[in-house]
Amino acid sequence: MLRGDITVAIRNAVMHELAEVGYGRLSIEAVARRAGVGKTAIYRRWGNKLEMVLEIVSDVAGRSVPLPDTGSFAGDLQLIMMIVHRALQHRIASQIIPDLMAEAARNPQIAETLQAALHTHQQAVGEKLVGQAIARGELPEGTDPEVAVDMILGPLYWRLAVSRSPMPDDYLEKLTTAVTAALKSTAP
Amino acid sequence: MLRGDITVAIRNAVMHELAEVGYGRLSIEAVARRAGVGKTAIYRRWGNKLEMVLEIVSDVAGRSVPLPDTGSFAGDLQLIMMIVHRALQHRIASQIIPDLMAEAARNPQIAETLQAALHTHQQAVGEKLVGQAIARGELPEGTDPEVAVDMILGPLYWRLAVSRSPMPDDYLEKLTTAVTAALKSTAP
DNA sequence: GAACGGCGGAACGCAACCGTTACGTCCTGG
DNA sequence: CCAGGACGTAACGGTTGCGTTCCGCCGTTC
Numbered sequence: 001m002l003r004g005d006i007t008v009a010i011r012n013a014v015m016h017e018l019a020e021v022g023y024g025r026l027s028i029e030a031v032a033r034r035a036g037v038g039k040t041a042i043y044r045r046w047g048n049k050l051e052m053v054l055e056i057v058s059d060v061a062g063r064s065v066p067l068p069d070t071g072s073f074a075g076d077l078q079l080i081m082m083i084v085h086r087a088l089q090h091r092i093a094s095q096i097i098p099d100l101m102a103e104a105a106r107n108p109q110i111a112e113t114l115q116a117a118l119h120t121h122q123q124a125v126g127e128k129l130v131g132q133a134i135a136r137g138e139l140p141e142g143t144d145p146e147v148a149v150d151m152i153l154g155p156l157y158w159r160l161a162v163s164r165s166p167m168p169d170d171y172l173e174k175l176t177t178a179v180t181a182a183l184k185s186t187a188p
Numbered sequence: 189m190l191r192g193d194i195t196v197a198i199r200n201a202v203m204h205e206l207a208e209v210g211y212g213r214l215s216i217e218a219v220a221r222r223a224g225v226g227k228t229a230i231y232r233r234w235g236n237k238l239e240m241v242l243e244i245v246s247d248v249a250g251r252s253v254p255l256p257d258t259g260s261f262a263g264d265l266q267l268i269m270m271i272v273h274r275a276l277q278h279r280i281a282s283q284i285i286p287d288l289m290a291e292a293a294r295n296p297q298i299a300e301t302l303q304a305a306l307h308t309h310q311q312a313v314g315e316k317l318v319g320q321a322i323a324r325g326e327l328p329e330g331t332d333p334e335v336a337v338d339m340i341l342g343p344l345y346w347r348l349a350v351s352r353s354p355m356p357d358d359y360l361e362k363l364t365t366a367v368t369a370a371l372k373s374t375a376p
Numbered sequence: 377g378a379a380c381g382g383c384g385g386a387a388c389g390c391a392a393c394c395g396t397t398a399c400g401t402c403c404t405g406g
Numbered sequence: 407c408c409a410g411g412a413c414g415t416a417a418c419g420g421t422t423g424c425g426t427t428c429c430g431c432c433g434t435t436c
Contacts, residue, residue, distance in 0.1 A: 001404085003412065022290065024212025029393055038414045043395070098290035101350050102210065105283050111352075119351060147343075147362050150351070151370075154343030155335075157350065162289050163307060163338070164299075174335050178370035182339075185369030189434085191382065215423055226384040231425070 002045060009035040010042060014056050019095040023053060023103045023110075054113050057100065061117035067125055073133035077176050080129070081156060085172065088160035098161050122149060130183075139183055151179050190233060197223040198230060202244050207283040211241060211291045211298075242301050245288065249305035255313055261321035265364050268317070269344060273360065276348040286349050310337060318371075327371055339367050 013035035017026050028049060032039045046052035068079045088094050104111035126149035133139040155175055159167060201223035205214050216237055220227045234240035256267045276282050292299035314337035321327040343363060347355060 001411070003403095006413080020294065022210075022212050022294070024210050027393060028395085032414095036414095038416095039395080040397095040415090041413065044412075048395085095290075095293050098286065098293060102283075102286040102290045105286060105349075105352070106208065106210070119353070144362060146353075146356075147359070147366060150343040150347050150363075151339075151366060154346035155338040156342070157346055158342035159338050161293075162345065164293070165307070165334075168334075171335070174332060175338070177373055178335060178339055181373030182366035182370035185365055189381070194383080216425085217423060220384095224384090226386095227425085228385090228427095229383065232382075236425085 006035075006037055006041055007045065009037060010045070011056050011059075013037075014053065015060070015092055015096065018053065018057075018099065019092040022095075022099045026053070028052075050107075050109060054109065057096075058113045058117050061114070065121070065125070067128050069128075069132060073129070073136065073138040074176065074180060076129050076132065077152065077179060078172070080125070080152060081172055081176060084153065084156050085160070088156065094161055122153070125149075126152070133183075143183055148183055151182050155179075194223075194225060194229055195233065197225060198233070199244050199247075201225075202241065203248070203280055203284065206241065206245075206287065207280045210283075210287045214241070216240075238295075238297060242297065245284075246301045246305050249302070253309070253313070255316050257316075257320060261317070261324065261326040262364065262368060264317050264320065265340065265367060266360070268313070268340060269360055269364060272341065272344050273348070276344065282349055310341070313337075314340075321371075331371055336371055339370050343367075 010031065013031045014026075017031050017034055021030070026049060028039055028042055032042055035041075042052065046055060065083060068076045068083075070076050070079055088097070100110060100114060104114050123145070126145045130139060130143050130145040130148050134141060134143060159165065159171075198219065201219045202214075205219050205222055209218070214237065216227060216230055220230055230240065234243060253271060256264045256271075258264050258267055276285070288298060288302060292302050311333070314333045318327060318331050318333040318336050322329060322331060347353065347359075
């Protein structure tokens with residue numbers, strides 16, 4: 001009968017620790033310290049650091065985003081961009097995500113988890129978005145959903161998580177029109 | 189009179205170690221082991237891990253890429269994409285870059301170094317590219333170089349360094365036409 | 377051929393974590 | 407009211423890495 005409040009404290013501590021020092025330097029002792037908890041409480045729940053992080057992260061990341069359908073492609077696009085924008089603005093998320101992405105490049109288990117939590121989901125959204133737009137006649141028949149996803153998420157991710165340069169007010173608008181134009185041009 | 193061959197061995201070892209375990213877990217002892225070198229040889233050259241990594245990385249990253257001018261915007265774009273594509277395909281680079289990007293989010297010194305080595309440079313290329321295209325009448329007057337850089341590098345980086353999904357043969361072509369169309373639409 | 381200096385290797389004391397164990401306390405369910 | 411179990415604390419032996427020091431070796435330089 002593990003105590004729920006303790007579990008919550010640990011989960012929070014892991015997320016914060018992950019943001020501060022990254023996966024590579026995350027230590028169980030530091031997590032316990034931060035959570036105000038004994039190491040035993042942690043080892044009672046998970047077998048080791050990797051298992052713990054994967055379970056916690058995939059739980060957080062797995063909370064699915066509702067598939068948008070605002071009625072128009074421009075609207076859907078704007079909505080998605082706002083959602084991603086908000087998510088990547090979040091201080092903790094914007095530290096953890098790039099860190100785990102980098103870690104995934106060398107740890108297959110992490111890669112698999114992120115793949116399951118993000119990529120699959122993201123692909124579904126992309127396909128739905130593009131599918132709707134094609135059905136409405138807003139995008140040409142052969143539009144590639146893969147390219148679409150890259151064009152939508154790539155610049156945002158680059159700007160917010162990599163380049164980290166300040167984002168002018170009209171930036172999202174510009175990006176939206178740019179992406180729309182881009183996708184309209186990719187007919188086969 | 190430090191021996192050059194030893195310095196080279198250390199530099200290589202650092203790059204490989206960085207790729208394998210990341211900055212967070214990089215240890216001087218491991219670098220020395222891999223380079224077949226005593227720790228003393230390392231401490232004789234740099235004061236600590238951060239200093240060492242920064243010096244080595246900024247040296248490698250600082251080797252400037254020639255600014256393209258193929259005569260047409262489409263050509264410039266294609267060239268840049270090929271260059272970035274090649275760079276991010278490189279096994280070691282594709283591990284180190286996301287890792288340091290993530291690290292930069294929490295270490296100002298790393299952030300500054302990467303900024304100096306990459307961002308400044310990248311901005312210059314973007315401005316030159318867009319400037320040329322505007323002068324040739326290939327892009328509208330008010331095209332924003334910032335957005336352009338994000339639209340060019342974002343999707344590529346996302347695909348190669350984050351999503352890491354396989355890249356179809358015609359992908360670069362599609363991306364090129366998409367980006368061209370996108371930028372033509374961003375007039376004020 | 378002697379002095380110099382960079383070299384690898386080994387060991388230093390110190391600190392942080394690992395994963396495990398024992399203990400005593402406190403809460404809860406029966 | 408009692409048994410069980412989850413809790414925090416503390417300590418365990420072992421590993422790893424830090425940054426430093428000392429040694430003996432060897433190639434230069436003069």
